[in-house]
Amino acid sequence: MRTEEARPVRLKDYRPPDWLVETVELDVSLDSTATPVRAALTLRPNGSGAAPAPLVLDGDALNLRALKLDGAALPPEQFVATPDRLTIAQPPQRRFRLEIETVVDPSANTQLSGLYRSGAIYCTQCEAEGFRRITYFPDRPDVMAVYTTRIEAEKAEAPVLLANGNLVRSGDVPGTTRHFAVWHDPFPKPSYLFALVGGNLACVEDRFRTMSGREVTLRIYVEQGKERRCLYAMDALKRAMRWDETAFGREYDLDIFMIVAVSDFNMGAMENKGLNIFNDKYILASSETATDTDFERIEAVVAHEYFHNWTGNRITCRDWFQLCLKEGLTVFRDQEFSADQRSRAVERIGDVRGLRTHQFVEDAGPLAHPVRPAVYHEINNFYTATVYEKGAELVRMLRVLLGAENFRKGMDLYFSRHDGQAATVEQFVQCFADVSSTDLTQFMLWYSQAGTPEVVATGSYDARAKSYRLELAQSIPPTPGQPSKQPMVVPLAVSLVGREGRDLPLKLDDGRTVERGVLTLTKSVETFVFADVAEQPVASLNRGFSAPIKLSANLSADDLRFLAAHDADPFNRWQALQTLATRLLLDNTAASRASRPARHDPGLLDALGATLADGALEPAFVALALTLPGEAEIAREIGHDVDPDAVFAARAALRAAVGEYLAGPLFDHYRRLSESGPYRPDAASAGRRMLRNTCLDLLVATQQPEAISLAARQYQAADNMTDRMAALSALSLCDVPERAAALDDFYARYADDPLIVDKWLTLQATVPEPATLDRVRALTSHRAFSFANPNRVRALIHAFALANQKEFNRADGAGYDFIVETVLALDPKNPQLAARLVSALKNWRMLEPVRRERAEAALRRVATAPSLSPDVGDIVRRALAKD
Numbered sequence: 096m097r098t099e100e101a102r103p104v105r106l107k108d109y110r111p112p113d114w115l116v117e118t119v120e121l122d123v124s125l126d127s128t129a130t131p132v133r134a135a136l137t138l139r140p141n142g143s144g145a146a147p148a149p150l151v152l153d154g155d156a157l158n159l160r161a162l163k164l165d166g167a168a169l170p171p172e173q174f175v176a177t178p179d180r181l182t183i184a185q186p187p188q189r190r191f192r193l194e195i196e197t198v199v200d201p202s203a204n205t206q207l208s209g210l211y212r213s214g215a216i217y218c219t220q221c222e223a224e225g226f227r228r229i230t231y232f233p234d235r236p237d238v239m240a241v242y243t244t245r246i247e248a249e250k251a252e253a254p255v256l257l258a259n260g261n262l263v264r265s266g267d268v269p270g271t272t273r274h275f276a277v278w279h280d281p282f283p284k285p286s287y288l289f290a291l292v293g294g295n296l297a298c299v300e301d302r303f304r305t306m307s308g309r310e311v312t313l314r315i316y317v318e319q320g321k322e323r324r325c326l327y328a329m330d331a332l333k334r335a336m337r338w339d340e341t342a343f344g345r346e347y348d349l350d351i352f353m354i355v356a357v358s359d360f361n362m363g364a365m366e367n368k369g370l371n372i373f374n375d376k377y378i379l380a381s382s383e384t385a386t387d388t389d390f391e392r393i394e395a396v397v398a399h400e401y402f403h404n405w406t407g408n409r410i411t412c413r414d415w416f417q418l419c420l421k422e423g424l425t426v427f428r429d430q431e432f433s434a435d436q437r438s439r440a441v442e443r444i445g446d447v448r449g450l451r452t453h454q455f456v457e458d459a460g461p462l463a464h465p466v467r468p469a470v471y472h473e474i475n476n477f478y479t480a481t482v483y484e485k486g487a488e489l490v491r492m493l494r495v496l497l498g499a500e501n502f503r504k505g506m507d508l509y510f511s512r513h514d515g516q517a518a519t520v521e522q523f524v525q526c527f528a529d530v531s532s533t534d535l536t537q538f539m540l541w542y543s544q545a546g547t548p549e550v551v552a553t554g555s556y557d558a559r560a561k562s563y564r565l566e567l568a569q570s571i572p573p574t575p576g577q578p579s580k581q582p583m584v585v586p587l588a589v590s591l592v593g594r595e596g597r598d599l600p601l602k603l604d605d606g607r608t609v610e611r612g613v614l615t616l617t618k619s620v621e622t623f624v625f626a627d628v629a630e631q632p633v634a635s636l637n638r639g640f641s642a643p644i645k646l647s648a649n650l651s652a653d654d655l656r657f658l659a660a661h662d663a664d665p666f667n668r669w670q671a672l673q674t675l676a677t678r679l680l681l682d683n684t685a686a687s688r689a690s691r692p693a694r695h696d697p698g699l700l701d702a703l704g705a706t707l708a709d710g711a712l713e714p715a716f717v718a719l720a721l722t723l724p725g726e727a728e729i730a731r732e733i734g735h736d737v738d739p740d741a742v743f744a745a746r747a748a749l750r751a752a753v754g755e756y757l758a759g760p761l762f763d764h765y766r767r768l769s770e771s772g773p774y775r776p777d778a779a780s781a782g783r784r785m786l787r788n789t790c791l792d793l794l795v796a797t798q799q800p801e802a803i804s805l806a807a808r809q810y811q812a813a814d815n816m817t818d819r820m821a822a823l824s825a826l827s828l829c830d831v832p833e834r835a836a837a838l839d840d841f842y843a844r845y846a847d848d849p850l851i852v853d854k855w856l857t858l859q860a861t862v863p864e865p866a867t868l869d870r871v872r873a874l875t876s877h878r879a880f881s882f883a884n885p886n887r888v889r890a891l892i893h894a895f896a897l898a899n900q901k902e903f904n905r906a907d908g909a910g911y912d913f914i915v916e917t918v919l920a921l922d923p924k925n926p927q928l929a930a931r932l933v934s935a936l937k938n939w940r941m942l943e944p945v946r947r948e949r950a951e952a953a954l955r956r957v958a959t960a961p962s963l964s965p966d967v968g969d970i971v972r973r974a975l976a977k978d
């Protein structure tokens with residue numbers, strides 16, 4: 096455990112490694128408390144520096160047992176070993192073999208980084224810097240080596256032994272009750288992609304024939320008895336493998352691809368070469384245990400980790416500053432996969448909602464950082480929405496700017512030019528510049544400037560000249576360390592929509608054509624004049640959310656209702672309704688704070704009603720159109736002096752108003768969408784359930800007895816988890832006797848299934864009532880809860896802090912106090928999880944003065960606590976920093 100404040104690591108200080116590792120032979124003899132690890136490294140000087148280089152290997156809480164150089168024990172005066180470093184001051188300046196023996200205690204590893212036990216299973220998590228908790232190593236992604244791993248264990252305890260690559264041999268250890276397996280991975284990889292697993296696991300097996308005709312064995316390992324719940328994940332894996340061949344020409348490269356599901360995991364999943372390790376939440380699913388959203392997430396996460404085989408593993412990152420190179424790109428790829436598997440419009444809306452809720456909010460606060468940060472203290476804190484989700488938007492913008500064909504060419508060039516390398520963002524972007532002969536220098540600002548660009552669009556029609564003038568002005572708000580910004584390249588997909596709802600031809604008055612409907616804004620202020628515009632149009636801007644910006648346009652409520660009904664771009668149809676709702680919610684939040692009466696907007700209600708009545712629209716789209724912007728998003732729009740109670744009240748009132756106004760059609764749709772026949776998880780069926788449950792939710796928002804009993808009946812009658820959870824979730828927001836009865840029933844039904852009990856914990860944590868905090872506190876002592884399991888902590892405590900804006904931000908500060916206590920208790924055991932939790936306080940400056948003061952005091956209590964981990968220390972220091 097490192098307790099001192101970590102020194103900052105800066106991108107500009109990058110130096111190539113002095114030493115490279117050609118091969119790693121690991122011999123790991125699994126034991127629950129004392130696992131010896133013997134590592135034999137073949138090292139050679141990188142030849143970069145003129146002076147002889149010392150050898151400095153990273154460690155973290157390591158205990159050196161023995162050290163040999165070229166077969167001979169190294170005398171103690173020739174090296175220094177501390178828990179976090181092994182230094183050989185004068186190693187031979189040639190290729191040599193170093194043998195290192197350490198001992199690790201998997202049972203005591205509560206950080207879940209390095210080698211640890213999840214239940215009775217041994218597993219590893221090495222990204223970002225976990226390998227150094229197993230053995231001393233140059234633990235940086237630009238040191239790529241070929242690994243051979245021998246694992247040994249008690250046969251009874253760990254009949255299954257897995258590592259990266261292909262199985263070379265296995266057998267019993269003569270004269271013992273132990274056995275072994277040797278795995279060899281022929282592809283050089285950085286240490287963060289190393290993995291091993293040992294345990295008593297069941298296995299589901301399938302096969303895949305690649306596009307060149309190679310047979311690959313596919314295996315998913317899970318707890319005994321849960322095999323049936325892996326079938327959807329296996330199906331998703333095969334679809335992902337096929338899709339990567341057709342969409343990107345990428346084929347799988349080993350003889351076997353394995354996934355292991357474990358229950359104690361800090362992240363969602365990890366793309367270790369050939370041996371993905373997953374949080375079981377993203378593998379296990381059946382109609383009785385998982386919701387449609389769970390199925391969708393499983394499909395996306397399985398695909399994401401698989402896609403890393405090319406974007407992350409074959410081509411890895413030179414250093415951790417380039418994290419977006421693998422994550423942003425792979426998120427983009429999994430979003431595209433989901434769009435192709437499901438509905439492109441629905442996927443895009445879902446992705447943008449996620450971006451606004453998480454990334455825009457992050458970008459507006461003290462933890463804002465560029466997609467490629469220039470400095471970090473603790474890399475674990477940069478697995479953020481900015482690196483992942485905004486990183487994906489930057490890749491998408493390249494496609495918008497260059498067109499699909501050049502984009503694919505750029506990707507092909509990237510794969511061929513950098514295969515087997517540790518690459519940088521510059522090298523990635525250069526591939527697109529080369530194939531399209533485009534200068535992308537200004538585009539690189541997207542990687543270095545933090546903050547969400549704000550674009551103001553002012554359009555005006557000149558009926559006499561038949562021209563439409565569009566003025567665009569961009570600005571980027573200051574963010575920590577970046578008080579002023581340069582203008583960026585903003586690709587805006589646009590259309591001028593005519594009276595009939597048709598897109599009018601786009602012709603600029605200077606004779607330029609608008610390629611693929613995209614205007615490219617490159618200056619702070621720019622004006623585009625369209626010629627030959629026959630009629631007064633309504634501008635549809637940033638179609639498909641072509642750039643991740645905050646756009647405000649001079650569109651009237653009538654214009655927005657027109658777009659909601661007619662825009663050919665489904666994203667902007669949805670956006671028009673969101674904009675109308677946001678305007679109303681902002682007004683009514685202000686009204687509530689000033690004790691003024693709320694404004695009513697019958698136009699919005701009619702527009703929502705028209706969307707619901709439009710039989711041509713897909714049900715999932717209609718469901719999203721009927722879903723109001725979330726509280727976090729509204730708070731970010733308000734920006735300062737936010738009163739979460741007022742935001743909640745305005746949103747709850749509007750939900751109820753929609754439910755009341757549209758009660759008739761909502762009931763009709765609810766009845767009409769009832770499914771007959773068995774549950775199927777496909778997108779179309781899921782979309783119908785989603786719309787039906789959205790109707791239910793809006794009806795229940797009215798608190799009418801008829802709606803409450805409808806939800807209670809659905810809860811009881813449901814034959815799948817989606818419908819049961821949706822009914823319970825709608826009920827959970829109402830203070831009615833049916834709620835308690837249903838919650839008790841739910842627990843009684845599923846008490847033995849931790850992943851389902853997580854849903855029960857989350858629902859209770861997100862009830863927007865004053866009693867919730869006490870309830871959450873009490874639940875921390877419930878037998879279903881454990882601070883040692885990240886899924887339980889996230890389901891109860893993170894849900895309270897992140898998804899219950901009203902009760903977390905209680906005016907008396909008790910919500911903050913609870914989070915502070917929890918963070919301080921968690922930090923010594925699992926600093927990554929504690930750091931995630933404390934970042935829930937990141938937007939404290941946005942709050943009204945009473946809450947702001949209490950939130951700041953809470954952060955200061957954490958900051959001054961003794962022995963903080965670097966993870967938590969880094970978050971609170973940045974959250975409190977002045978600039």
Ligand SMILES: [Zn+2]
Binds near residue numbers: 399403421422425
């Ligand atoms: Zn990833």
